Structure formats: structure tokens, C-alpha cells
Amino acid sequence: LTTLKYGFVKVRQQGSEQVFTVAGGVAEIQPDIVTVLADAAENIEEIDEARAEQARQRAQEILAKGVPADTDAYLAIEAALRRSNLRLEAVRRYRKPSRPNFSGEN
Template sequence: MKEINLKIVTPERIVFSEKISQVSLSTTTGQITILPQHIPLVSQLTAGEISVKYNGNEEDLMAISGGFVEVLPDQVVVLVDTAERAEEIDEQKAEQARQRAEEILKTKVVDAKEFAFLTAQIEKELVRLKVARKYKKRGIRTGLNS
């Protein structure tokens, strides 16, 4: 089966760099799945889940906060603000962060800029929770190579 190189990069580190059979991610126009020999593409990413599949049908999950993806015939590069592997996410801390942001929105008058920031924070934490819970429920493989 054909493979494609996937690299996921944040300002702090290379989170993932490995050959895969497919990757699914959330763009501003919807969910896309990229396979080997995909047409070239550049797209903006939203906060969401990245699902990476390997030839053996194993799957890895990650949560991202948004960024860009560049697709070339033999390589996919994902540039994001933050990316966490499912096994790195602390579910309790993500829930607490979501609750804090929601509480500020309920109790404090905020300007449009702060409202947008808090809304994005809530969305990011909800994605982290979704990925962590899915990982826990499915027992998705660990040990991603970087």
C-alpha cells in the first residue's frame, strides 16, 4: 500500500514525522482526508482532531488549535499553533480550563476581542476533551515516533 510523509509542526517542536497511509483533519471548509498522491493543496485548519492511519489500520489521534496544511504529492506538512497527541492530554486540566473560560464569559463583560479569545479557548478545550476521551475509550495505539 502507498504511503505519504506527514509532518506536524508547532512553534515549539516537531510533534510528528512519519510515513502514513492517510490523515484526516478539519479545515475551514470542512473535514478532509488526504491519501498518497493527493493533488497539491494549501488550506486553513480549524481547531479540531487529526486522525492518522497506518497501513495496518492502526490509528493515532491528535488535537490541534488551528493553523495551515500544505499537501504535496508525497508529503503533507501541518503548521499549527498547538498540537497534542491524545496520550499527552490531561483530561482534568482541559475540563478545568474550559470551565474557567466559560465562567469568565458568563460573569464578566468582555469586549469583542476578549470574547473571540475566550470562545476559541473553549473550542480548543472541547477538542482536547473529545480527543482524550476517544483515545481512552478506543485504546488507540501509543508510541508515535517524532
């Protein structure tokens, strides 16, 4: 049993691979199976890059004004910044670029 921090998990199954962001949790590793219980997980194909960038900018702007006196507010802003940075890194590192559709089909 091991703890998970903010990072990435690659799931390989029957020749295919998916990448997820994880934000904390635990993993149990056995010889033939790995079980992950994440506090939060997100498939990188579902990440909205523009929205993640906006969230990152909002969190940075709030922190640039000074550390909030309320500890809970500070921790929430810090967590939002970490999640948005994780999402952006995941998209830039692992998402395959989409190919343009020239066939006229949707």
C-alpha cells in the same frame, strides 16, 4: 494548500496511528505526503482530561457573567473555551481506555 481550523488530525505511519488536536494552521496535500503546519497541536494521549474540564468550566463561568468589554480578553476566553472543548471531545472520541494492571508491575 488548505487552511486548518480547530479539529483533529490522524497520523498513520507504518501501521500505527496517532491522533492530534490542531488549532489552526495550514496543510499541503500531495500524492504521497501531507505536510501540516499547525498553530497548535497536541497528542491526545498527553491531554489531561480533568484539567481540560476545569479550563472549560472557568471559561464558561467568565462568559456567563457577560461579555468582557475588552475585545482581546473576550477573544482569549473564547479561544480557551474552544481549545478545552476540542481537548475533551478528542479524549472522549479517540483515546483508548487504559487497562487495569493486575500483574503487580508498574
